[in-house]
Amino acid sequence: MFFQRSNASKDSVKRFLMQVLAQDCNTVPQAFSTDALIVCEAGLTPGRRRFPFRDPYFLMVTCGTGTVVSTVAPRIAVVRRMLEGLHRDEIFSGKGMHLLSELVGLDGQFLAGPDLKFSCSQQDFTPCKPPRGLRMEVLQNSAIHQLYQTDGFRHALRYSEHSSRPDTIAVAGYLDNDLIGVAGACADTDDLWQIGVDVLPGIQAKGVGKALVSELTQKVLKVGKIPYYSTSIANLHSRNLAHALGYFSVWTEIYAVAEKKLEPVTRLGRY
Template sequence: MFFQRNNTTRDSVKRFLAQVLAQDCNTVPQAFSTDALIVCEAGLTPGRRRFPYRDPYLLMVSFGMGTVVSTVAPRIPVVRRLLDGMHRDEIFSGKGMHVLSQLVTMDDQFLAGPDLKFSCSQQDFTPCKPPRGLRMEVLQNSAIHSLYQIDGFRHALRYAEHSSRPDTIAVAGYLDNDLIGVAGACADSDDLWQIGVDVLPGIQAKGVGKSLVSELTHRVFKAGKIPYYSTSVANLHSRNLAQSLGYFSVWSEIYAVSDRKTPDQNKLGRH
C-alpha cells in the first residue's frame, strides 16, 4: 500500500492521516469527510497501524464530521441500530458510550476513550528552549533498551525489545545526572510514529516534558516521519503541551478492549 507521506504542511499531514485511518477502519479516506454514520467490516488491511487485533473488533473514528465505525460482520447491524439517528457528538458522549458498552460487555470487553489525536507538520512546529539545567540525551533503536531497566516511563516507552511497534527514538532528560523524564516515539506504522512522554512527579508543569517532546518532534521530522500524539479528553495539561508546540487536533477515537492477550506479531488492532 503506497501512501503519499508528506510532513511539510498541515493539509498534507491530514491527508496522510486520513489514508492511514482508512486502512485502520477498512474504508476509504473520503469516509471521514462526510456527516454520515458509516459502519464497515473490519479487516487486516495493509498500511494500518500495527496494533494487535482483538476479536470481536470495534473502532470508532471521527475527523470532526461524521463517524466511522469499523467492526466485525455480526456486530454491523446491531451497531447501526444502536447508533441510528445519533449525531457525532452524541456517539462520542456518554449516550453513545452507554449503548455500545452494553454491546461489547457481552464479549467481555470494555470501551476505551474517547482519545484525542494530535499531529504536527514542519510548518506548524514551534520548538521551545529547554529550562535551565536540563540536559537531554537522544537514543535510537536498540540503544533505547538501556532505559528499560528503569521503570516509571510507560507512557513514553514500550519496554519491549521485540515488538511490531518498536521504540525508535527516545529523548531522556536529566537534572544533576538524575533521570527525570523521557519522551519516546514508537513506530505504529512505517511512517507514522506515536509520541509519548513521562515526567517524574514534582517535576511536571516546569517545562521539562514540553522540552523533551519538542526535541523528539524535531528528531521525528529529521527522520522523515510524521508524529502523532494521543491524550485522554480530561488530560488538559497534555493537550496544552502538544498544542503549544504546534500540534493540532486531527481525529477522535473510541475502541473496544479486552483482557485477552493476542500475539502482536501476526495480528493488528489496538494494543
C-alpha cells in the same frame, strides 16, 4: 503508502493520516469527510497501525464531521440500529457510549476513550527552549534499550526489544545526572510514529515534558516521519502542551479492549 517529506504541511499530513485511518477501519479516506454514520467490516488491512487486532474488533473514529465504525460482521447491523439517527456529538457522548458499552460488554469488553489524536507538520512545529539545568540525550533504535533498565517510563517506552511497534527515537532528560523524564517515539507504521512522555512526580508542570516532546518532535520530523500522540479528553495539560508546540487536532477515537487487561489511555502518546 509513503509520506512525501517535501509536502510537510498541515493539509498534507492530514491527507496522509486519513489514509492510515482508512487502513485501520478497512474503508476509504473519503469516509472521514462525510457527515454520515458509516459502519464497515474490520480487517487486517496492510498499512494499518500495528496494534493488536482485538477480536471482536471495535474502533470508532470521527475527524469532526461524521462517524466511522469498524467492527466485526455480526455487530454491523446492531451498531447501525443502535446509532441510527444520532448526531456525531451524541454518539461520542454518554448516550452513545452507554449503548455501545452494553454491546461490547456482551463479549467481555469495555470501551476505552474517547482519545484525542494530535499531529504536527514541519511548517506548524513550534520548538521550545528547555528549562535551565535540563540536559537532554537523544538515543536511537537499539541504543534505547539501555533505558529499559529503569522502570517508570512506560508511557514513553515499549520496554520490548521485539515489539511490532519498536521504539525508534528517545530523548532522555537529566537533572544533576539523574534521569527525570523520557519522551519516546515508536513506529506504529513505517511512517507514522507515536510519541509518549513520562516525567517523574514532583518534576511535572515545570516545562520538562514539553522540552522533551519538543526535542523528540524535531528529530522525528527531521527523518521524514509523522509524529502523533493521544490524550484523554480530560487531560487539559497534555492538550495545552500539544498546541504550544504546534500540534493540531486530527481525530477522536473510541475502541474496545478486553476486561481482563486494562491498558492506560490517559497518558500522553500511548494506548
